[in-house]
Amino acid sequence: MNGFTAPIVAPEVANDSAPAPAFLAAQRRVSVIMVVYMTGAALGESIACALRDPMVAELVVVDNGSTADDLVYLRALAERDGRVTFLTGHGNIGFARGANLGARTATGEVLVFLNPDAFLQPGCVAELAREIEERPVPTLVGGRVLNVDRTEQRGARRGEITPMSALMSLSRLSGKTQSLRRFEVHWEAEALPEHAVPVPTVSGACFCMRREDFDRVEGFDEGYFLHVEDVDLCWRVRRAGGQVLFHPRAEVVHLGHTSLTSPIRVEFHKGVGLARYFRKRAKGMGQRIAAWALSPVVVLAAIVRPVLWRFRGR
DSSP states (O other), rough: SSOSSSSSOOOOOOTTTOOOOOOGGGGGOOEEEEEEEEOOOOHHHHHHHHHHHHEEEEEEEEEEEOOOOHHHHHHHHHHOOOTTEESSSOOOOHHHHHHHHHHHHHHOOOOEEEEEEEEEOOTTTHHHHHHHHHHHHHHHEEEEOTTTTSOOTTSEEEEOOOOOHHHHHTGGGTTTGGGGGGGOOOOTOOOOSOOOEOOOOEOTTTEEEHHHHHHHTTTOOTOOOSSSSHHHHHHHHHHHOOOEEEEEEEEEEEEESSSSOOOHHHHHHHHHHHHHHHHHHEEEHHHHHHHHHHHHHHHHHHHHHHHHHTTTTO
């Protein structure tokens, strides 16, 4: 049994027969891009939510590695649904390369990148697509990422990520004392804005860009294998004179930690990605030396986290 008939959670989803928003005719074609790797049972529900959204004209699934049952399901889905394009056979090329491959294959002018364990909520894609229209600068709009209990997920909107703030966050020391709170980069506890607002960084679990903007910043940096490529993309959008927005009404339920791969491996890649990001942003000889010196510390701090999770019974 492959687990695609029953969702992990029961997120609210749009009805199959729901009409497209009134402004859809004036909008450009929307493509959802999903990179999958040993996702688990959440994959089927994530895809179902995406295909139920009336704004979604195309779903490009990039297979970096799946179980035999998942491959059977995905191939059959692509054969029976003309909106689905399934790319496989290239091996595990990493998230950034996989996402760029999906973007190059997609035919839409509006690109929505969605994690395979994230469930689009009604109106999410419409809100994202509406927000990026007629923006004079490169724009990246991230949705409000929710836990299953509909509380806002850690990482949905974040401040500027620096070596110090990353270490404080990875270790959770930023929440220990008032004096250390200035290093806290996660803003999920802040008041929810009424409209889309600029933030330094949003979650890569669900975000939207115009194709021309994505191409202008040259897509994801393929030097990242897994994690932090979204942080890097947000930084490069802002560096190009653009803006990163957090949209409070574009909601997506994100499970997280559903991959069948080892959490230690996942966190290792996160640490490697953070270390690379800091080296990439370093200015001057002093900052470069510091970034290289901190690299093993950042990687070690990331690896220790899943060990502590296991120790604490998480």
